[in-house]
Amino acid sequence: MRAILAVLLENEAGALSRVVGLFAQRHYNIETLTVAPTEDLTLSRLTLTTTGDEDRIAQIIKQLDKLVEVISVINLCSDEHVERELLLVKVRAEGEARQEVKRSADIFRGQIIDVTSDTYTVQLVGPSNKLDAFILAIGENGAEVTILEVVRSGVSGMGRGNRVLSV
Amino acid sequence: MSITANKWQLNDEDGDFFYIGNSECEGRFRRDDGYVHLVFRQGRKSALLIQVFRDWNMTEMLSGGDMLIRSLQDEGVEYIFGYPGGSALHIYDAIFRQQKIEHILVRHEQAATHMADGYARSTGQPGVVLVTSGPGATNAITGIATAYMDSIPMVVIAGQVPRDLIGTDAFQETDMVGISRPVVKHSFMVRDASEIPGIVKKAFHIATTGRPGPVVIDVPKDTTDPAETFEYDYSKPFSLRSYRPAYEGDMDQVKAAVAAILEAKRPVFYVGGGVIQANAKESLRALVRAVGAPVASTLMGLGAYPGTDELSLGMLGMHGTYEANMAMDETDLVIALGARFDDRVTNNPDKFSPKAKIIHMDIDPASINKIVDSQIALVGDGQWVIEAIWSEYQTQLKQRSAHQTDSQAEQLSDWWQQLNGWRKDHGLNHNLKPEPGKAILPQLAVQTLYRVTKGDAFVSSDVGQHQMFAAQYYHFDEPRRWINSGGLGTMGFGLPAAMGVQMGSPGAVVACVTGEGSFMMNMQELSTCLQYGLPIKIINLNNQALGMVKQWQDMQYGGRHSQSSYSDSLPDFKTLVEAFGHVGIKVSDASELDAAMEWAFSEENKNRLVFVDVWVDPHEHVYPMAIKGGAMRDMILSKTQTSGGA
Ligand SMILES: Cc1ncc(C[n+]2csc(CCOP(=O)(O)OP(=O)(O)O)c2C)c(N)n1
Ligand SMILES: [Mg+2]
Numbered sequence: 146m147r148a149i150l151a152v153l154l155e156n157e158a159g160a161l162s163r164v165v166g167l168f169a170q171r172h173y174n175i176e177t178l179t180v181a182p183t184e185d186l187t188l189s190r191l192t193l194t195t196t197g198d199e200d201r202i203a204q205i206i207k208q209l210d211k212l213v214e215v216i217s218v219i220n221l222c223s224d225e226h227v228e229r230e231l232l233l234v235k236v237r238a239e240g241e242a243r244q245e246v247k248r249s250a251d252i253f254r255g256q257i258i259d260v261t262s263d264t265y266t267v268q269l270v271g272p273s274n275k276l277d278a279f280i281l282a283i284g285e286n287g288a289e290v291t292i293l294e295v296v297r298s299g300v301s302g303m304g305r306g307n308r309v310l311s312v
Numbered sequence: 313m314s315i316t317a318n319k320w321q322l323n324d325e326d327g328d329f330f331y332i333g334n335s336e337c338e339g340r341f342r343r344d345d346g347y348v349h350l351v352f353r354q355g356r357k358s359a360l361l362i363q364v365f366r367d368w369n370m371t372e373m374l375s376g377g378d379m380l381i382r383s384l385q386d387e388g389v390e391y392i393f394g395y396p397g398g399s400a401l402h403i404y405d406a407i408f409r410q411q412k413i414e415h416i417l418v419r420h421e422q423a424a425t426h427m428a429d430g431y432a433r434s435t436g437q438p439g440v441v442l443v444t445s446g447p448g449a450t451n452a453i454t455g456i457a458t459a460y461m462d463s464i465p466m467v468v469i470a471g472q473v474p475r476d477l478i479g480t481d482a483f484q485e486t487d488m489v490g491i492s493r494p495v496v497k498h499s500f501m502v503r504d505a506s507e508i509p510g511i512v513k514k515a516f517h518i519a520t521t522g523r524p525g526p527v528v529i530d531v532p533k534d535t536t537d538p539a540e541t542f543e544y545d546y547s548k549p550f551s552l553r554s555y556r557p558a559y560e561g562d563m564d565q566v567k568a569a570v571a572a573i574l575e576a577k578r579p580v581f582y583v584g585g586g587v588i589q590a591n592a593k594e595s596l597r598a599l600v601r602a603v604g605a606p607v608a609s610t611l612m613g614l615g616a617y618p619g620t621d622e623l624s625l626g627m628l629g630m631h632g633t634y635e636a637n638m639a640m641d642e643t644d645l646v647i648a649l650g651a652r653f654d655d656r657v658t659n660n661p662d663k664f665s666p667k668a669k670i671i672h673m674d675i676d677p678a679s680i681n682k683i684v685d686s687q688i689a690l691v692g693d694g695q696w697v698i699e700a701i702w703s704e705y706q707t708q709l710k711q712r713s714a715h716q717t718d719s720q721a722e723q724l725s726d727w728w729q730q731l732n733g734w735r736k737d738h739g740l741n742h743n744l745k746p747e748p749g750k751a752i753l754p755q756l757a758v759q760t761l762y763r764v765t766k767g768d769a770f771v772s773s774d775v776g777q778h779q780m781f782a783a784q785y786y787h788f789d790e791p792r793r794w795i796n797s798g799g800l801g802t803m804g805f806g807l808p809a810a811m812g813v814q815m816g817s818p819g820a821v822v823a824c825v826t827g828e829g830s831f832m833m834n835m836q837e838l839s840t841c842l843q844y845g846l847p848i849k850i851i852n853l854n855n856q857a858l859g860m861v862k863q864w865q866d867m868q869y870g871g872r873h874s875q876s877s878y879s880d881s882l883p884d885f886k887t888l889v890e891a892f893g894h895v896g897i898k899v900s901d902a903s904e905l906d907a908a909m910e911w912a913f914s915e916e917n918k919n920r921l922v923f924v925d926v927w928v929d930p931h932e933h934v935y936p937m938a939i940k941g942g943a944m945r946d947m948i949l950s951k952t953q954t955s956g957g958a
Contacts, residue, residue: 155554159489159501170494200681207678213498213518216554312553 147176148202149221149228149302151310152191152209156182160214164191167212173197173205177230177273177299188216188312192301194273216312221302228302232269232276234283235294239263242289249286253279264293273300371543376505377406377536379544380469383512385412386546389440391431391815392416393424397444398484399471402536416815416844419836421448423808425455426834429464430812433795434770436591438465438519439812445471445533446484450491454802456526457495461799462612463589465524467515468492472501474534488530497525505535506542510550517550522557523676524589558675561692561700569647569671569688570704574712576645576669577723578730579605582628582657585612585798586650586674588791590694592616596649599702604724606731608636610651611783612798619787620767625731626740629657630938631780634738634947634955635731637936640665641945641956642730648672650694653683654799663943673697738936738949740784746902751929754778754853757905758785761823761851764909769821770795770813774806774830776860778853780934782825804833807850811837814846821913823849828882829858838892841921849912850889850923855930856882863933867948879930889923900927 154160161180168175173195180191195205202220209218221228238246243265250257250267253275259266269279276297283290304310374382380403384392392415396404407415418424421443428439439459443452449470459466472478473485489499498518500511508531515527573579581603587596596616600607600623607617608628617624628636640646646668651657653672658664661683672679672686673694680689690697709717744756758781761769771786772795773779779796788794795813797805810824831852841848856879865873886896895917899908905926912922939946939954946956 158503159499162490163493166493204678204682207680211676211678213552213555 146198146202147194147196147222148205149226149300150193150195150206150209150218151221151302151304152193152218153183153216153310153312154189154191154212155214155216156187156189157214160189160212161191163212163214164193164209167208168195168205171205171208173201177297179299179301190310192221192299194300217310219304219310221304224308225305226302226308227305228272228300229270230273230276230300231298232279233258233266233294233296234269234280234292235259235264235266236283237264237291237293238286239289242286245286246283246290249279249282253282255279273297371545373541374544375402375406375536375538375541376502376508376531377402377538378409379505379508379542380512380531380536381406381410381413382544383509383546384440385410387512387516388437389413390437391428392440392442393418393427393431393812394442395419395421395424395444395448397446397448397471399445399473399533400442400448400531401471402533402538403442403469403471403531405538406536415442416840418808418840420834421451422454422804423811423834423837423840425452425466425468426458426802426805426808427812427815428466428468429455429459429805430772430795430809431816432459432464432466432812433462433809434792434813435816436792437816438467438516438524441466441468443468443470444484445473445488446486448484449486449488449530453492453495454800454804456492456528458797458800458802458805459526460495460497462585462797463524464526465519466526467512467519468526468528470528470530472530472532475503475532476534478532488528492528495526496528497523499528499530501530502532502535505537505540508535508542509544509546510548513546514550514552517552518555522555523586523674558677558691559693559696561673561690561697563700565688565690566697566700566704567708569690569701570708572645572669572671572688573603573605573647573701573705574708574716574720576605577720578639578643578727579603579645579647580625580639580643581605581607581617582610582640582646582648582651583607583613583616584610584649584651585616586652587613587616587694587698588650590650590675590698591791592650592695592698593791595695595698595702599698599705602702602705605647606639606728608632608639610654610657610798611796613651614783614794615788615791616650618789620789625735627783628944629654630659631784631934631936632657633735633740633784634936634949635734637938637944637947638734638955639731641943643668646670648674648686649698650674652676652679655683658683659938659944659946660941666943738955742785746905748901748903750902752899752902752905752926754781754855754926754928754932755785756902757851757853757909757926757928758782758825760905760909761825762786764906764913765821765823769793769823770810770817772796772806772810772813772822772824774824774826774833775801775803776827776830776858777855777863777932777934778825778827778830778859780860781853784934786825803830806830807834807848808837810848810850811841811844811846814848815844821849822847823851825851825853827859828852828854828856828885829878831885832883835888838889838894838921842893845919846921847917847919848921849917850921851909851912852885852923852925853928854882854885854925855928855932857930859930859932860934866933867937885923885925889921894921894923896923896925898925898927
């Protein structure tokens with residue numbers, strides 16, 4: 146089961162290392178992790194994706210909650226939510242293939258944010274599986290297109306409607 | 313020392329005296345007893361300056377080092393267990409200039425942490441440790457981890473290199489916050505000296521509330537610099553919005569728990585160290601007696617319910633009694649109070665209490681459903697929850713028909729018949745007799761200790777066979793009497809822990825049941841015992857081997873004793889302790905055991921540390937022993953007998 150954990154924690158030195166340390170120590174895996182201060186600068190918001198069965202996810206949440214600096218934790222996947230991830234992919238594409246890449250980017254509503262004579266850098270925002278699909282689609286363009294570099298931001302997310310994570 | 317206040321001003325400084333004055337009064341004050349006494353020219357003759365500061369709404373100015381020690385004083389700390397070094401020297405100077413807190417100088421930092429731990433376990437008050445940076449800090453890690461695993465309140469202050477050297481691989485720099493992170497409840501790094509009182513206050517709060525545990529404070533040397541002073545006010549409240557331990561449990565769950573108890577035919581209380589931590593002894597006793605169900609105690613829970621009481625089945629788990637483990641297997645309702653289903657208790661969790669519904673109370677939500685799923689979960693303070701169960705029990709009892717009550721009484725009596733049968737079949741024999749000319753059974757040594765101390769001693773232990781024999785054969789009727797490293801299983805814990813116990817309870821009888829292997833891990837503390845006159849009685853169950861390791865090798869490795877013996881090179885312990893200024897006695901014949909033990913605890917030795925080197929049968933194994941991977945009923949009962957289906 147995939148879980149997207151949204152964590153509100155004190156924006157203090159060392160707080161992030163406690164979260165990461167907990168995952169290492171208890172052999173929980175981290176698939177993606179993003180963190181930044183919120184509009185209230187004393188708080189950081191962290192979004193983390195992990196996998197495990199129901200018991201394991203419940204245990205991860207409880208262990209996170211036990212950290213003194215963690216204020217609240219929810220599993221976004223346990224209810225309706227929105228999730229987004231940012232992808233930047235740089236491809237080498239020449240000749241005919243350049244059109245193919247551009248078309249794929251359009252279909253996925255990606256933007257080309259950097260161009261040279263033989264490369265494109267495409268930016269795409271969306272749920273993680275859409276980014277996966279895009280990377281696959283680009284790769285299927287044959288030998289003329291080579292993926293040079295991929296960088297993903299990791300998932301950020303929020304509950305839908307009135308579902309709010311707050312202090 | 314300097315003072316700032318709108319109404320007061322420092323007039324002059326002359327040696328030890330400071331002259332201050334304002335329009336209303338004038339006076340001088342001097343350092344005395346760690347406090348500053350104000351001597352007025354008119355009116356009151358003298359007053360504590362601290363009081364004056366409060367009365368006159370003034371703030372005291374102290375250096376970081378002084379603030380640290382004053383904060384500890386204001387927390388009511390009696391002892392600091394520690395060892396000095398470069399990064400901690402400003403703090404040590406602050407200790408020198410006061411008399412309220414006594415500093416106990418150990419011989420190894422690990423021992424300081426175990427002493428603080430023993431002090432905390434026996435008194436319920438947090439233990440305090442002070443070490444220097446680098447090796448001082450890393451030496452403390454084992455003791456911090458020991459306290460962490462058993463949820464013991466402790467505050468560890470570690471010196472650190474000055475802030476501008478952090479991250480440069482400076483001399484004796486180590487990332488203490490990083491190294492200790494997996495084994496602390498929380499930790500702080502002092503970033504600015506002015507934060508010190510607030511950090512100390514938070515550290516004590518976190519260490520002692522909720523599920524207790526060790527808290528580390530890393531203090532860079534320059535934040536304790538005597539040259540810089542700051543406003544000191546310990547009464548300032550702090551905010552910790554992210555830390556709100558549960559206190560009250562959920563009343564619906566309490567009601568469900570009571571309904572289950574009233575339905576149960578074969579209930580059993582499974583009691584752990586959490587009940588002791590919650591100081592819930594009275595409530596537990598009232599509840600157990602009202603229900604009339606048996607009590608199986610974890611290694612950590614011994615004493616929460618009286619060991620000699622007829623409802624007590626003794627310890628459960630890997631080396632638990634036959635009757636306790638059988639009860640856990642047969643029960644239809646496990647009432648787990650302050651216990652965490654440790655693997656040394658449950659054996660194979662998939663086969664744990666197969667017929668039972670489980671009620672689980674713990675202060676830590678993360679303990680619930682971690683190993684074994686419970687049907688009724690009670691998260692909250694032990695005392696609150698047990699009391700709530702008790703009073704709800706009284707309420708629901710009244711609503712029951714006479715028929716219901718009778719039929720439950722009948723079922724309970726059948727259950728007790730079964731329990732007593734198990735007890736009779738394979739219970740531990742507590743009436744062992746010495747056989748003259750024969751090797752001493754280690755169990756007999758503990759039984760003798762129990763008799764001689766009338767069951768009223770504090771007993772610390774180390775790790776190994778001797779620890780299990782102590783747990784099985786010494787009955788604890790009170791909580792906080794059995795002091796042992798259950799979670800981490802730290803050899804070397806026993807002696808320093810006993811020392812901490814003795815510091816916390818100066819007049820009490822304190823025994824340390826140890827093994828020669830464990831004792832040698834921290835025996836340097838014999839020197840500390842002499843320095844502080846600690847009359848501990850060390851009962852060394854000397855089997856000339858790492859007995860527990862050897863037992864496993866006997867049972868699982870075809871008797872191949874890989875690296876578990878040193879019998880040719882053991883020291884003469886009597887001479888050894890004499891060299892440290894104590895007295896010792898060696899016993900190897902069963903007929904001498906009584907006399908030796910009596911002598912150790914005699915009036916003559918009241919104020920002396922005595923080491924009783926008991927040469928026990930080296931071939932003895934600890935039984936019962938859980939069969940790996942089995943259910944709780946699956947036990948090896950002796951070298952020739954097993955129980956259960958495995
Ligand atoms: C610090 C540490 N190292 C290793 C162990 C593993 N261990 C558990 S029991 C034991 C043997 C203990 O020997 P001793 O203290 O003589 O006790 P005995 O079992 O002989 O009674 C060992 C090595 C441990 N628990 N702690
Ligand atoms: Mg031994």
